[in-house]
Amino acid sequence: MRTGSNLVEAALNLLDGVTCFGEAFNPVLIGYPSRKDMLGITKDERDADPKQLWKALRKAEGLNGCRYFHDHDPRILDTMLDDPRCAKIILTRNPIESYVSLKIARATGQWKLGDAKHRKAASAQFDAVEFEEHLEGLQGFQIRLMNHLQRSGQTAFYIDYEDAQDLDVLNGLAAWLGVESRLTALPDSLVVQNPEPLEAKVANFAAMEASLSRLDRFNLSRTPNFEPRRGPAVPGFIACKEAGLLYMPIRPALSAPIRDWMAGIGPLEEGFSQKTLRQWKRKHTGHRSFTVVRHPLMRAHLALNAVLHRDAMAETRAILRKAYKLPLPAEGDAAKDYAALLVAFLGWLKANINGQTSLPVRDIWATQSAHVQGFAQFALPDLIIREDRLAEDLAYLATAAGVDAPPLPDFDGDTGEIKLADIWEPGLEAAARETYPRDFMQFGFEDWKAA
Template structure:
């Protein structure tokens, strides 16, 4: 008996999925129904129906066709690409009785093969005598889009398998010429049949080395050299994910303020000049507010990371609810707390944001990148303003409203030094990169 009730080949264009399908269909009792959920066709080109369902019927109820595929005699499945009907991917990934076969190929090879297929119109080859030959032109922007789609699809698959506690059978393009691998797949599926030979109904279309298939190979090599293949420029992020903090939002006059703590003095007062301020939202009541205010606009305000750390330190030093934080910083981390402790406090923030301390990350010193991601779980603001540009930006967002008047923060003045500027960059590298902050300029 098969180990599964169905299967899906999770692949992409020019990865060898036709060859893999031919191998699967050569196994007794196994049927792969082509690209059953390709929006442009149903199963195969020039077919009008699959298992008694037309394309229109499938598009109206794709799960009905998937149910027919699963119910067909034997072990049945299909090929699914990243641009196929998105309504199917979640049910397929969530079903442990559906075997996941993940087919991959070097993305440069698949991109070049795709360019050749588009140029020749030849997507399958049964006999080398009928082969059409052309050299591909490598387009850097086109390849980066292709790579992003491939990687995004693979990450989505991996996440779905991890969160549901499943595994997949991974096959590379080169494995399709390995009879032992294909029979290993049959054993994993739990079917009794085995292949005696590789399928001969299809042949490899472009067996030449890559340099012989690309007309501008030198340009391609230079473009690939500029790609950060191993993502070395990535800034690691170990901060916990945050919620959108909807109860902290303020609304008045059709404007919604989505503050990032610590708040910017004067913004709430300016908002109150537009009308009665509504606050204390839940996600439900905020959706209701949005429906009552067609044409509403939303905004948030970024502050320089060095200033935010300065404000956070002041809160730690003065607020009653921060007593436990003061105790931990003094006793566990030996910080001599005081207004002059900003540089060592920034060093501690760096460790805290990297998950290396015993205290959780407070919104007071969390990175604004993480706070913005939290906002995005509910809605992204129309305007992301910089504190120093608020008079101009709020005038643009609400023409005719009273001019914005900034108010001072109730903290001692911050005197930036080169050491503090450096410590802020090291504590908040993602914010500096993401939002383009420069050196802090005292008002």
């Protein structure tokens, strides 16, 4: 609630038939600090059901609206965004300017200014952690707005802080709203509160410059992700019927040894729907859930073995040979150079995961990051176990769930007909990192084998 949004509101209220009712859904107040109600609805009534006030705003005579900030009542936001007859005006500002303005307002207690003679002066003290939290909140809110409007086929009128002082831009806004009225001058009830350069407004400006230089302004370090989203895969979950342990497998999974280990605790329960899994969770207070991630190179190796040897993959094999020229052996033959084939397969996987091939991203080679994000649509695992720590972490998990842990059966995690250890070479590590950068980053994998 600073000069920019106050100015836009004042301009809107100068247009015939248009009324902006202030911060209608601010949890602390209703519209303005001195108001007790809005359109006959009290703050208590609004807090009990914010849709009451939204309906009143829509039904009132004329074109009516309000200001909504990212920390206002979240229950009403989707209602606003989903309504195609609600015009969205999105006011933006340089985030460091916004942060400094906020700091000064908090220091002075002055949130808007009508005459410069009443101005209260103060310097802002820059705090790097606080600013990064401020920036993250702003960016997250703006991305949410943009994505929601994109999905619902709507557009907004974007206006920057500086543009709010441009008469032509404000009249362009009036035209976009479909009102005939136009402004002949800017509102004269408000003035800019802190027109000085940042250097004059920030007490520790040099420290701020040094801190901001660390920020990746253009997101250069971001790993682009075009992989399709995955669902929560609840039907594949395995639970102990009596004990509160739930396994969330990522295929190709270590289901056999883990199933045997869980069966040592007691009977198993499978074939869940989201409804029956909720019932299981309610029944088992203190339950613990887990998933197991394995090294991306091993994962690609096992996926290639599935492609080579499963009958259900015959069509996939034919496409990989013909369309993508992968050196897969003829049906019934063994690969002559499996290491070279695995490198070629990893190169194809990179393109497939990024949505650049005609074949879908199968669960057996999708990133484990995508699987865990899919789980999160329903429930996050309490523990993500690395395959090389399976025995230790399962024992810890059993203790946390209050059950005695049986010994983990002996098993060989490499179920391929050709063993990865027998054909390993350093080039495979580099190819795996090229294909699965997100999994290496998210789960902290080192090389599968030291050179």
